[in-house]
Amino acid sequence: MQVAVFSGAGISAESGVPTFRDDEVGLWAQYDPYEVSSIDGWNRHPELVWAWYLWRWQLSRRVEPNLGHRAIADWEQHAKVHVITQNVDNLHERGGSSTVHHLHGSMFEFRCADCDHPSNPVMPELTEPVLEVAPPVCDCGGLIRPGVVWFGEDLPDGPWNAAVEAIDAADVLIVVGTSGVVYPAASLPERALDQGKTVIQVNPEPTPLSDRVTVHLRTTASAALPGMVQRLPFLLG
Structure with a gap:
C-alpha cells in the first residue's frame, strides 16, 4: 500500500x-x-x-515532534509513505519520516x-x-x-514534481492540519479527489476541502494518526 x-x-x-x-x-x-x-x-x-x-x-x-509526526514515521513499517508538507520546520524528519517533500x-x-x-x-x-x-x-x-518559499516566488520544481508523483501513486491521501487555501499546494488534495482516490482529512475545524473528502476526522493529528495506517485496509475495502 x-x-x-x-x-x-x-x-x-x-x-x-x-x-x-x-x-x-x-x-x-x-x-x-x-x-x-x-x-x-x-x-x-x-x-x-x-x-x-x-x-x-x-x-x-x-520543540519536539509530537505523536502525529511519530505515527506517520511508524507507518513506514506497514506501507510506502511519502510526506508532502507545507511546513518549513524539520519536525517530520526528526520524527523519523524518511521521505519528506518540502513544498515551501x-x-x-x-x-x-x-x-x-x-x-x-x-x-x-x-x-x-x-x-x-x-x-x-x-x-x-x-x-x-x-x-x-515566500509569496511572490515559485515553488521548487523538485519537491513539487515529487509531490505530484506521490499523489498519483498513492492508494490513499491523508490531509493533516492544513486550511487548504494556499495555492498551488492546495491543488494537490483536489488532484487526488479528481482521480477518485480516498482522501482522509484530519483537522479539528472544517476547511474548504471538508465537503469533498471521503472522511473528515475532526480531531488532532496526535489523536487520529497513531494506528491509522493499520486500519486503512478496512477503510479502503
Missing part, C-alpha cells in the same frame, strides 16, 4: 510551533504577515524578515539572496524575540536568506 500525507501548520502547532498567522508574543502584531513572508517584504526590510525567521528557527529547534522550502537551509550559493551561517541565540537582526553576508556581498 502507498500512502501520501499532505501536512500543514496544524501538525506543527501541536508541538508548540505557532501557526503562520498566529502572533505568539505580540511583537509582530503591528505587521501584516505578508511583510515577513514575501519577497517584497525581504527586499524592503531584510532585517525584520531575518529577525522573524531567526526566532521561529529557534522555536522549532526547542526549509528554514533550516540557507542561501545567498544574490548568488544563490548555499550557506551555513552562524545563528545567534536569542533569549527573546527582537524586531530587527542584520542578516549574515555572503562572500559575494549579498545577504543570506532562509531557504523558504
Whole structure:
C-alpha cells in the first residue's frame, strides 16, 4: 500500500510551533504577515524578515515532534509513505519520516539572496524575540536568506514534481492540519479527489476541502494518526 500525507501548520502547532498567522508574543502584531513572508517584504526590510525567521528557527529547534509526526514515521513499517508538507520546520524528519517533500522550502537551509550559493551561517541565540537582526553576508556581498518559499516566488520544481508523483501513486491521501487555501499546494488534495482516490482529512475545524473528502476526522493529528495506517485496509475495502 502507498500512502501520501499532505501536512500543514496544524501538525506543527501541536508541538508548540505557532501557526503562520498566529502572533505568539505580540511583537509582530503591528505587521501584516505578508511583510515577513514575501519577497517584497525581504527586499524592503531584510532585517525584520531575518529577525522573524531567526526566532521561529529557534522555536522549532526547542520543540519536539509530537505523536502525529511519530505515527506517520511508524507507518513506514506497514506501507510506502511519502510526506508532502507545507511546513518549513524539520519536525517530520526528526520524527523519523524518511521521505519528506518540502513544498515551501526549509528554514533550516540557507542561501545567498544574490548568488544563490548555499550557506551555513552562524545563528545567534536569542533569549527573546527582537524586531530587527542584520542578516549574515555572503562572500559575494549579498545577504543570506532562509531557504523558504515566500509569496511572490515559485515553488521548487523538485519537491513539487515529487509531490505530484506521490499523489498519483498513492492508494490513499491523508490531509493533516492544513486550511487548504494556499495555492498551488492546495491543488494537490483536489488532484487526488479528481482521480477518485480516498482522501482522509484530519483537522479539528472544517476547511474548504471538508465537503469533498471521503472522511473528515475532526480531531488532532496526535489523536487520529497513531494506528491509522493499520486500519486503512478496512477503510479502503
